[in-house]
Amino acid sequence: MVVKKQFSSLDDLIKNTPIPVFVCFYSNQCPYSKTYAPILEQLKAQMGNQIQVIKISTDKYPQLAVKHEIKASPTSLLFIEGELACRIKGVMQTPQLIQYLQKFI
Structure with missing residues (x-):
């Protein structure tokens, strides 16, 4: 299951996590973003501890979207x-x- 977490800084999370971090930027207005939620759940369930899966709302955190050059939803890094x-x-x-993803992990 994709766990809802609070963190002070995405940069700190990315740099201080020993496993790969998959970050999905989504928008509540985008119908494609809504279809991606169950796929992310399946990704986490099937890859287990090989990867950390995080979802970030571009509506709630537009500054992160700008920083990571997110131009469309969903975009994953x-x-x-x-x-x-x-x-x-x-x-x-x-x-x-x-x-x-297994090409990179």
Whole structure:
């Protein structure tokens, strides 16, 4: 299950987590973002402790969207050891998403 967490800084979370961090930027106004929620749940369930999955609302945190150059929803970023490893625009189904991410993990 994707866990709802509070954190003081996304940068601190990305840099201080030993496992890859998958950050999905979404918008409540975007219908594609809504379809991505169950895919993220499946991603976390199937990859377990190999990856941390985080969702960030661009409506609530527009400054983070600007900082990470998010131009469309959903857009996901994979960070490994604090560095951006890949950017995914749009929605991928769970099997394709896992296969794609495993190239980096």
